Amino acid sequence: MMLTGRFKHALRKPGFAIGLTIVVASIIVALFPFAFAGYDPTAMDYSAINKPPSLAHPFGTDTLGRDVLSRVIWAYRVNIPMAFLATVFALVIGVVVGALVGFHRGIADAIFGRVVDAVITFPFLVLVIAVVAVLGPGLVNMYIAITLVGWVYYARLTRAEVIGQMGNDYASAGRVMGYSNGRIIFRHLLPNAISPVIVYWMTDMALAILLGSSLGYLGLGAQPPQSAWGVLIAEGRNFVTTAWWLSLMPGIAIVLTGLGFSLIGDGLADILRPKG
């Protein structure tokens, strides 16, 4: 109702519109990579190793003669779901736990506080590496590892927002009228509390791609023959001067996608910010 009006208003702002375009385009490429990639990303051509960008290969070729443009495009299929799957479960778990703890306080809050502190004081990347090492390589285990560690940040944020919202008119009225706790939490508290969480989620999606790339640098992320941008960049790091296109092209893809999520995040912050 009020939101759609604000949404339309936001669309007129160039930043939000650009961000939305980028993300929607990314999703389309992720869904239909075969429509955009000219080559099979795993097709090797031993005669065209490390060739610079040309008409035949707009992004050049890599050490096995594979077309870099096709590999970057097919990586959308890995990285776009990665941004989503690595964050959404953490979001859901975190919001639910954070809301419940923020509402009820008491013993649950005390325990929650210790758990959060324990997880947050752990170096994030180290924890993810350790969990991946335990579970084994591959994307699914990477998502599990990131979720296991990442939910805490959503929970912490939600809890703080819910506590802040406890005094608002809707909630007080709800309590007076005897609404169930669940209804108060989900109908009255969360809708306002959720906006910073959603904004954070947008940033987190860009961060998830970066995290995937750091893991790719260490060899613990997406497994070949899947190509992911981080892995592609890591593959090219011995050729920064001799075959610069190997790392730069996937790097541009990451920047572009990150920019898209970030612009949406900023736009959402504007829409969802309570006025007055």
Next chain:
Amino acid sequence: MARSILTRLLLMIPTFALVMIIIFVLVRLLPGDPALALAGDRASDAELATIREKLGLNDSLLTQFVLFVKATLSGDMGRSILMRAPVSSVIADKLPITIFLAVYSVGLSLLIAGPLAFVAALNRGRWPDSLIRTVFQIGLSMPVFYIGLVLLTFLAAKLRLFPVGGTGTGFVGQLYAMFLPAMSIAFYTAAIILRNLRTAIIEVLDAEYVSFAKVKGLPPRVILGRHVLRNALISTVTLVGLSIGNLMSGTLVTETVFAVPGLGRLMLEAIFARDYPLIQGLTLVFAVLVSVVFLLTDLFQSWLDPRMRQ
């Protein structure tokens, strides 16, 4: 105030206990063990058995845990298998470097993000704002190891403006040698701080500027200084604290690329070597450091904002 500090410190104890339990279990879930990591690719099965015996890996888990707790409480964190030296001295050796890098990069990011956040907020919606935010967005999106490598290749190796990696000697030497790694991290942290600070400044400007300016007739600069700055600082301080805390792990990749012998890289090597005592010791040290940073941040925050004092 003192009471709340005391409470916070006391509350850290169960947190640390939880951290220790998690790491003890997690580390032993990792496939392989220190003996394999040490000599796995050349030692006969008999030799591996001897090594395991010497390292106390054949003790029951309970015994190992009890030893672990005893060791930690007495301050002796055991002997690093990988480094063949006491864990405490190995960590003490590298702690200053990591702290230096963390503080250096946060300092740089504040220097960059601070003024530019103001410029962006005050010019909200116009081209300086968009330009600043886009440039920083790029910094936020590039993997640190790539930025680091590019900086190393061009600024260090080709243009010889900086040494290729390493730490340098002496305070000024370290500032010089570690400028590039600090910048690689700062680029990223600055982007986060900038976005947050800019939003905070905008919110404060929106909320207070209109009403107070008209009511009190105060000159804008005073409003900017007294109210805007103070309130914007509050949320930024949390973020800075969080960033320093996260930096301990964020430096991991940077330290590897720039050959900086810090705790992040040490932790990575310890994991790959399944060096249980070192991993456990490092985790505890990280936990303590980060908790201290958070405590200081919260104290600073409540000093800034009387409303937050419970």
Next chain:
Amino acid sequence: MKHLSTVAMIALLAGSVSSAWAQDRGGIMNFARYDGSKLIDPIYADSNPDIWMVLNLFDTLLTMKDGAVVDNLTQSHEMSADGLTLTLTLRDDIKFADGTPMTGADVVFSLDRARNRDLTSWADLIGSIDSVAAEGNVVTVTLKHADPAILAMLATFSTAIVSKAAFDAAPGATDQEKSAAIFASGKPGVGSGPFYLSGFSQGTTMDFTANPNYWRAGADGKPLPYLDGVHFEIIPDDATRVLKLQSGEVDVAELIPFSRVAELKADPNLKMELFPSTRIIYAPINTRETRADGSANPLNDVKLRQALNYATDKDALVALVLQGAGSPMASPLMSSQTPMATDMSPLYGYDIEKAKALAAEAGIQPGTPLTFTTLAGSADDATLFAALQHMWAPIGVNLVVEQVDSATRGAKNKSGEFDIHTYGWTDDVADPAQVVGWLGYNPTANAVGTGWNDATFNGLYEAANAEVDPAKRADAYKQMQEIYAEAAPLLWLYQTPYAVAMSKNVEGYIQLPLGVNKFDEATVKH
């Protein structure tokens, strides 16, 4: 007059020639390593960064030269006719780095600790020694049984001689504590090698200083080494290490990724060296009947294993992965540099038709999945996998990869939870017994984890270990290599050299086939 001037001219000429050739001396060489040493002690060196440095700080009694064992610290050595008593006479001019002379007592001390099972995992190398005694500079080594490899073992790093006095004087209750204390002190005296350790910062740097009392002389008659010292920097990231060399901040960078070799060869300021090594890259194949999860293991059939080997184009792999810097393995059990290596080239030369036929005989259905376990973060392994995936598809194999870290790969090897995984090996001793025991003799390490157990092979190995006649021993090894090749418990890949790049100012630095970084005859012009 004319006669005098001729003499004068000759004198002038001789003078100018000898002064023109003045041995370069002095200077500190800056060396970039991929990993740091932890404790450089002959018996405690467990990892390559330690092992390869031992012979710079310590000397062995004997040494390898052109494939034969010769005197090093000894002026003579003699084995009794029954092969049970070895008499070694030390040279008179050996001094430890602090000037104290080396005596037989030091040798006894060193060999006793080197064969002590409680102290070191290298004890078995000289497990045949019964006792060691010394009178002055004459050392008598008594063996329990004839050991054909004992001379080679006395040329191995773990039997290098340390100073008894240094250990007596060092603080600490156990031998290892003393050794660590000596290492940390950075003072000369524990070793007699061309350098002594003068500085050490864990994981960052290490410094060697020239031993002023070194007993070996250089080309100009004065004692080696030519350098004043070596300064090591540890730079684990490959790309950074190369940058450090290209910027001139170090003189030498080791472990150059093969993908950079061509680029560095073309650099006019650098020398790109490929030193022959004993390094072999291979992939153990799980030969057990069932996999760890209970399912039937198709690799149990030797025909499939042979098919995989025939389907692998090793020359193409050398070109793709090593960029030409290497060669296919010629012996199935060791590198070509190892003594008694039989040249069986081509070892399963590329033959796709034969591969298909063998695979069909093994009953392989198209699309049979096999898992290839590689080392996470290794660009070479990633390229290897991509190539093998393509090469094996025509014979019906669908190759899938899992990248794990080193310790996990080791664990999988021990537990048998793998189909095929990458592995590498470098000899530590100049004798094939170590590598052959590792790869094929089941009691050592379950035939490098493959589960292959062949009674004939095992019998040959045990016999060879006791066989003193070199010709008979070589024949036993030849037979073992033939049996092993036929059984194909490994996927044989290639041998790789040590890729070291250095500035044009460096001369005389070499890396020996066993991996030893040799600085004693190196020079650098700054």
